[in-house]
Amino acid sequence: MAGALTARRVLPGFGPTMGLTLFYLSLVVLLPIVALALKTGEIGLARYLDIITGPRVLASFRVTVTAALLATAINAGIGLLLAWNLVRYDFPGKRLLDALIDLPFALPTAVAGIALTALFAPNGWFGAPLAAMGIKIAYTPLGIAIAMAFTSLPFVVRTVQPVLEDVRPEVEEAAASRGARAWQIFRKVIFPTILPAFIAGCTLAFARCLGEFGAVIFIAGNLPEQTEIAALLIFIRLEEYDYPAAAAIASTVLVAALVVLLLANWLQARSQRHSEKTP
Amino acid sequence: MSAAEDRLPPLRRSSGSVGRIALIVLGIVLALLLLVAPLAVIFAEAFSKGVAYYARNIVQADTLHAIWLTVLTAIVVVPVNIGFGIAAAWAVTKFRFPGKKLLIALIELPFSVSPIVAGVIYILLYGANGLLGPLLADHDIRLMFAVPGIFLVSLFVTSPFVAREIIPLMQSQGSDDEEAATSLGAGFWQTFFRVTLPNIKWALLYGAVLCNARVMGEFGAVSVVSGNVRGETNTLPLHIELLYHDYNAVGAFAAATTLTVLALVTLGIKTLIEAKGGGDPHRPRH
Known part of the structure; x- marks a missing residue:
């Protein structure tokens, strides 16, 4: 073929599209992040450490990370169950459920925040019966975890679902023919296959929980050192015009999120390589 | 059995x-x-004092202004990020160049940034004490605690939405059709509109719909830069917070129903587009 002998034809538009992309990214994404880096740098290491090891800041990190871990654990269980049901079973309302899974991504966080607060407040639909049992959710760390779990619910479902769909029946048949029971097949054959995707989904959910703001602040109570999340403390420092503190906490939160997401990317890349290797 | x-x-x-x-x-x-x-619970609370009370809450001047500002923000931000998404996808998928992975990571970076942090970095850039604050003050330009600030952070938060939907699709479709069109003498615009666009239209729409939902619903980042002036710089999510803290829960939930309906419509369009084969239904989205 003549075409194959000539050089690969170059499509038009490289200069303008690349130029526009780099210009826009520099202006909208890079420049503000550089501003954060410079403003954090201005503070100096000693003062930076002083700020982020202050008791109120450390408490906000502890509250945020503890609630995010609890929310991730809740999502790990519920997410796996929902993904399993959607892939393996047929039941009435399945398509509706599949569409509803993404609701937490589509619903604005402030709306989710006031809705969850109304549900779990002491006089709410869930809050009243729970209060009768002596369980308090709204305005406690548990409420923070519930709000985080709501906004990050889709991650585990949506990362596990495609991998679960790709599990080939032959592997299960082989195990079944050797007398494995349902639970053994799940534990020994299916779970190891979906494990990297499952962990990646949990990590994505955890990263989202660390940065969540809108859904949390309504239900949290926002008591310093008790139910105050790091994102809220950044906001409070800004309102007090304490820009160095806001910059220091914000850069710490940003770096933590990037590290967690790099980990998630690495796990996901591993899980993709894994699924390519097993034909 | x-x-x-x-x-x-x-x-x-x-x-x-x-x-x-x-x-x-x-x-x-x-x-x-x-x-x-x-x-x-959103609808139960919103209608808890009857339909007339609900309607009165919706047509309040401040609520209507918040709805208008929210729609205006989407009108400004969504087209810009559609344009950016198309340009970025074309540059990334149609050419080979070093550093491509880094560029894609940079495009997706805003997904990893907490909304509050997104607001803070803009204050540190354009605020009175920010990096460019003195420069802006010299020219009497006010971006933060004003409507332009709302546009800017919304651009930041939603910049990856369209690009992220169409890049994987354009990558998997390859460039053979575009190369054929170019060899027949078509220019960039002709190739894009006649060849590429028909192939990616559903994914593009999908990205635009998700982008729109996020712009209209963004709370944290907008809350940092808006200044929360009632009837001036309050978007709908901020107005919901304000009503809620004013002990007007019914009013807050009434305003929230508008965004809830938007979320449900977004999910509906998403489901329809997936049925048409656009987008990847099982990829987590923010």
């Missing part, structure tokens, strides 16, 4: 087991508690 059923491994049989029914029921109950109850 039929003979064919019987040959399937235990976890793939469609009939029978108590465990299967228990899992399905548990899943549905959890979905009702976690996903349906929050939706229901």
Whole structure:
């Protein structure tokens, strides 16, 4: 073929599209992040450490990370169950459920925040019966975890679902023919296959929980050192015009999120390589 | 149980087991508690004092202004990020160049930034004490605690939405059609509109719909830069917070119903587009 002998034809538009992309990214994404880096740098290491090891800041990190871990654990269980049901079973309302899974991504966080607060407040639909049992959710760390779990619910479902769909029946048949029971097949054959995707989904959910703001602040109570999340403390420092503190906490939160997401990317890349290797 | 059923491994049989029914029921109950109850409570609270009271809350001047500012923000931001998404996808998928992975990571970076942090970095850039603050003050330009600030952070937060939907699609489709069009003498615009666009239109629409939903619903980042002036720089999510803290919960939920309907419409369009084969239904989105 003549075409194959000539050089690969170059499509038009490289200069303008690349130029526009780099210009826009520099202006909208890079420049503000550089501003954060410079403003954090201005503070100096000693003062930076002083700020982020202050008791109120450390408490906000502890509250945020503890609630995010609890929310991730809740999502790990519920997410796996929902993904399993959607892939393996047929039941009435399945398509509706599949569409509803993404609701937490589509619903604005402030709306989710006031809705969850109304549900779990002491006089709410869930809050009243729970209060009768002596369980308090709204305005406690548990409420923070519930709000985080709501906004990050889709991650585990949506990362596990495609991998679960790709599990080939032959592997299960082989195990079944050797007398494995349902639970053994799940534990020994299916779970190891979906494990990297499952962990990646949990990590994505955890990263989202660390940065969540809108859904949390309504239900949290926002008591310093008790139910105050790091994102809220950044906001409070800004309102007090304490820009160095806001910059220091914000850069710490940003770096933590990037590290967690790099980990998630690495796990996901591993899980993709894994699924390519097993034909 | 039929003979064919019987040959399937235990976890793939469609009939029978108590465990299967228990899992399905548990899943549905959890979905009702976690996903349906929050939706229901929004409407129950909004209409708790009747339809007339609900309507009065919606047509309040401040609420109407918040709705207008929210729509205006989407009108400004969504087209810009559609344009950026197309340019970025074209540059990334149609050419080879060093540093491509880094560029894609940079495009997706805003997804990893907490909304509050997104607001803070803009204050540190354009605010009075920010990097460019003195420069802006010299020219009497005010971006933060004003409407332009709302546009800017919304651009930041939603910049990856369109690009992220169409890049994987354009990558998988390759460039053969575009190369054929170019060899026949078509220019960039002709190639894009006649060849590429028809192939990516559903994914593009999908990205635009998700981008729109996020712009209209963004709370944290906008809350940092808006200044919260009632009737001036309050978007709908901020107005909901304001009403809620004013002990006007019914008014807050009434305003929230508008964004809830938007979310449900977004999910509906998403489901329709997936049925048409656009977008990847099982990729987590923010």
